[in-house]
Amino acid sequence: MENQYPDRIVHLLQLYLLGDITKEERQELEVWCEEKVRNRQLFEQICQEDLFSKERFVYEKIDDTKALRTFEKHVRKVSARGIGRWWKYAAVLLFPILVVGSWKLIYEVEQVPVVTTSVSQIQPGCSRAVLVLDDGRKVFLKEEDERVISEDKGITVTGEKDRLVYTSSEGKNVDEIRFNELEVPRGGEYKVRLADGTLVYLNSATRMKYPVKFDEKERKVYLSGEAYFEVTKDPKRPFLVEMEGVEVRVYGTSFNINTHQKGNIQTVLVKGSIGVKVLASGMESVITPGQMAEFKQGNAKVDVKDVNVAVYTDWKDGIFRFENQRLEDILTVLSNWYDVDVFYQTVSVKELHFSGYMERYKDVSVILEAITLSTGVTFSVQGKTIIVSK
Incomplete structure (x- = not known):
């Protein structure tokens, strides 16, 4: 039962964010929020902005079962270290299920960690x-x-x-x-x-x-x-x-x-x-x-x-928001803000398209890791250059 619990909560959170949750399911989610302080904190963190009604069409195109299965797999990987790491990524992209590939959902890939050599040199604007x-x-x-x-x-x-x-x-x-x-x-x-x-x-x-x-x-x-x-x-x-x-x-x-x-x-x-x-x-x-x-x-x-x-326009309020945009265009935005150069070892990844949002003042490694967690695109950071590969 312990292994079944995370994907149930993720499913309830998704229903809540889409506005499709029933009264009974809302009560079940509320019980979970009251069980632990960190549960309530996570719920409030991912619901802090009214993003979902505006971008609902993105979520409705997603294969829920496949997305939840893969997300649950990643949650299990980090469960031994607590919810903190999961929370970190949720705060960046509001779950990997919000990131959409250019021609299909790319959730079958294994997680590849970001190489963050000298990443401390890269600071938000x-x-x-x-x-x-x-x-x-x-x-x-x-x-x-x-x-x-x-x-x-x-x-x-x-x-x-x-x-x-x-x-x-x-x-x-x-x-x-x-x-x-x-x-x-x-x-x-x-x-x-x-x-x-x-x-x-x-x-x-x-x-x-x-x-x-x-x-x-x-x-x-x-x-x-x-x-x-x-x-x-x-x-x-x-x-x-x-x-x-x-x-x-x-x-x-x-x-x-x-x-x-x-x-x-x-x-x-x-x-x-x-x-x-x-x-x-x-x-x-x-x-x-x-x-x-x-x-x-x-x-x-x-x-x-x-x-x-x-x-x-959300950039002026401290938010990067992307709607079916090419990875190359997204990284161009990030390169201007973080004052870095981007080099592509795998040119084809430029054409991947994504939707999602992230906070403008976050550490760049958090943003890159969230994209990697969702897609398998890998980044290595050398000084103030981000190297992109697949």
Whole structure:
């Protein structure tokens, strides 16, 4: 009976997360939670975010019996060491059954441990950036950096913990447009509150050029990388974001832009309304909340489709969320955040597709081990290089 118990609890947890649990099964799960403090802690840990209603279609495609059998096998392997190791992986991917392969479920493989040579050199990203002032001077910004950086022509630039703040003591009139540039390196993130009150979250490997003070006609910034915008409403002055070949026009809204994929620009709208214009053709597409406009270099217009917005925006809240994404794209995201290089010994694994989520600030070895536990893809870490094989 002892060996039958773990898979029963896993099954009840899965039913609960999918919303298909009966009253009797819920009572059975509650009894288990009350038996030990660590049981209750595990239950609360894996239920701490409302992820499942949004991604239910992923779970419904899974072969429950096969997934539970394999997960139960892994649980037995670690049972002698207690629930701590199982809990660690549950907190990363909410069970291996949430990870889906590109053409079938890959649960028959044996677990292969991650080689973590010098893994201590790899750390999660933190708040850091470089501010380039209009006279060319560079100011290095870091977490908890609170100071007045610049006071000039009615504009004060202040560092406030994890962000820059621009404030103006004058009216809207400006004699000349002066630009600053904020560069966020790999392994960094930063925020900036522009002179009009707009808040911008800049992800790793991102650069944004912007006026220290906007003129009366428009508010225009230039972006390379990934950023989330919360734009202050101003009907008289549209807010414009220009990238390579594309311009986004908005009057007051929240949206995410990502240019990290070469030749591909993705704009996802959270609320409000924006127009995405292809500069070469002049064609503009207006998208509504819950939609993504995707531009591929060489096209005359953007492709618009409905998406799960959280997949594209949760990074700013400390979560990596992936929905049927290629392993290569996932590792590109991780390489920017952890400031590492990735080398593929087995090229074919790039095309595996996965869905799941993980905390952005976790140790990289926990994330890599969770992927290995689920798929059999192996990682060896040499210095600040992750080597991927099958």
